[in-house]
Amino acid sequence: MTSALASLFAVESGTAIYQTSGWFLENVWLVPFIPAMSFLIILFFGKKLPNGGAPIGIAMVGVAFVLSVLTAGQWISQVNYADSHKSEAAHCESLEYDKSKVSHGDDHSGDDHGGADDHGDDDHSDDDHGDDDHGDESGLGLYEGEQALAPVFAVEAGDGNGGAPCPVIKSYTWWSSGGHDITVGTMVDGLTVTLLVVVTLVSLLVNIYSTDYVAGDRRYTHFFAFLSLFTAAMLFYVVSESVIQMIVGWELVGVCSFTLIGHWWEDQDNSDAALKAFLTNRVGDIGLLIGMIMLFFAAGQTSSVFQINAAATAGAIPQTTLLIASLCLLAAVMSKSGQFILHTWLPDAMAGPTPVSALIHAATMVVAGIYMIARLYGVFFNGLSIGGSSINALALIGAVTCLFGAMLAFVQDDIKKVLAYSTISQLGYMALALGVGAWTAAIFHLMTHAFFKACLFLGAGSVAHSVHSFDMKKDMGGMRKFMPHTYRTFLIGSLALMGLPPLAGFWSKDEILAGTGGWGVAGGTGGNGAYTFALVMGIMAAMMTAAYMTRVIYLTFFGEFRHVPHGDDHAPSAHADADLDHAGAASPAAHGDGHEDHAAHDPHESGPRIVIPLYILAFLAIVSGFLNFPKGFQLVPKGLQTRFEHFVEPRAAAEYFPSISHAAPSWTLAIAATGLVLLGAGLSWFYYFRLVPNQELAHDATPEMIARSRTELVNGPTSKIGALKGGHTALVNKYYLDHIYDKGEPVETSGAGIMASLYGLAAGLGLGITLDNGLDLSLNTALISGVGAGVTVFAIVFAALKSGTGIASFTKGLLAEAADWSNKHLLDGVVDNVGKGAVRAADVVYKIDQGVVDGAVNAAGRASSGAGGGLRRLQTGKVQQYATYMFAAAAVLAGILIVFN
């Protein structure tokens, strides 16, 4: 097949140039397929394999990583090829797209059926894509789809767009229905290969790390099987050619996250967290389905990502349709990628084992939403009017998420939860970047963030592995002495996350900030409109990031070791994760024993299988930012600038990507942002490294009490100073979102006022931004002001109810109560009445059925039975009787003849 393609596209003639695409680009299905195989092997044979099948997982994911790197290499050569043919104007063209315009006849789908049946399983049974057995390779070179969707450089004279590297698309008919095909296949471009490399690399390191971290776990094999499946699902999602395939991958990722978060499901908290993650994602999935269906029909009944993007980019879909579809998809993104207000599952998901947190909740799964926006950017860009606008839902949600997530990170005592909120905040950055049109910045940040956040998560896991707890205040402190390697890597990861030059986070964060286009005062302009609010909120979030990471570093690695030797005040959830190497040892009593043992000696550095991945990730956290030096950055040669953008960002000439404009980077912005980051870190440093150690330590007798007062010392200023206490309370309660969603703990009285004012503030902010936008009543702004007004009304009603009644029960899950009431009285009422009506109608129908329909049938039966009974007597079996009838009849006939003749 490959050679056939090569011969097909290697032809270079005077009028048309065809590019040979590489083997790895075309056979990228192997990348998800191999981890999927690994899942099956580990699941079925893992217990019999050495080390519970873990080496299989590592090896297979390793192979997938190598393949991804090779794919990336071929993509780079693809881009270089396009560059070398810049003189000719080229555009990517999908023959099937043209064909569908020309003829969309029945014979076409008929052919597909024939093709699928003929070249069926015997030839290509092992070629299916791992998760979908229906993915039938009907492409034998003869099949038109093969030819149709392979990349074509159709060169036209005098268009002047320059060479554009086209995505390598392989598409096969999954099923045909009603004359149109649902396809499945692979689509590879710069975005895909970036994700492939990131996912496989992080997954590989996490797999290696896990062999030590979950050693001795009772479901060790199961854990590795699902790590593989998770990797496979994410890769399957990433290489998706059609939106239907994306939905499948999306849901698979969700399922894997459910199983892995609930890995220790014996603990109710973990089980609840897994359910919460799954159910919160379901909320968004409704939007996903609706949005995808809308796009499917709007783009002319095609599920191809390429064609949907092309149609949206070319303006073939009405803007209103695109807006509604992209908002539906945005709901899905909000749930999957932890955007404010659907982010609440993500911190809870820290109940899963730490490697899972690193893999799923930092580097891969939660970026699925970001990836979807990037993949369908034609839809979002035009739907949300990103270009040239000054506000849109995506940018607003991203900005709010990155700011509010960062605020929440301050009040967490659990090191993983800080990182979880930090992840939310950074995902907000990515959404913000996409919302302001800084596509490359978002993907670049996705990549750098994957590296340094995985490093941080694994570092946190390493610490917890040593002290058997995640509580920074109670059980950590001074870890720098015990765990120098973890300390170093964690510090590097933190600095990268803060965005200090020259670490990775600096480059990507700076690119996002510049991309907002809000830096009009000092040289940096351009971009897609002036998103000033995004710039301000982004910088504030960056400051806070620096501050809370400084806090984490102090609490974990500096100060005194605060672990209470004989403390029995550990919350079960706090050490459930870290106790895993005792978890296999059965009885709950073993937990206590384990603690005693560990308390006896100091914490220790983790083994090489934990430390080496940390160093690799820390290295990447340093260097991965160098991939995309800003344009015009004087310190590096021009050839090294914007390499990432050059190879990853699709060009508008490729027809499936909108023409976005790039903001000019600005020295002043970079310096100002870095200065503010340093200020944030410095304030935090001053508090923790200067003020806290100088405080008086209460002179208590028992070591336990000394440790407790040490824990109290490291409490932050907001929890101590009265005026700030309100804010602290709101943050500890996570903006009361969980209280609204679910019947949780009642809100204490002071919380109610805080909560009401909080939401009022949010509403005011939304309205203010809308008004600031000059009341430009396009659909886009109308929507945002609508949401703002809704939140205002909600806040007022809530505050009124709260202050008026003061009933504690009402504070429990307002949203849940409302949903319950409307469910009982509205929905159930409708359902009841529909049901009763249906019963009555069914009675009538039953009677008609029994009386008329069955009556007719019975009558016919009885009639023929009676007739048969009567006629039976005629048949006596006596020959002479028959002869008598015959002669009698003959005589009668003869008589008739005589009479009538």
Next chain:
Amino acid sequence: MYLTQFLVLSAALFCIGVYGVLARRNAVLVLMSIELILNAVNINLVAMGAFNGTVAGEVFALFVIAVAAAEVGIGLAIVLLIYRNRRSIDLHEVDLLKG
């Protein structure tokens, strides 16, 4: 000679034959009665042929005789088989097709 005499003879033979077919219980006698009916037909054919001065009547009669011979051959064979199976050729007892 008048045609009427032959026709009357033929009618008489036919009636005797019909009576035999309908009334006799012995299968062989029923077959013989069938022969009587056929021969009544033959007499009619020959008489009318002679009356009209053609040989067509004789020719038809010859065909009928040939067919009758075949019919008797098969009929007697059936009767023989019935007898072997049931030790009787009483037609009243052969009513296996009774409904």
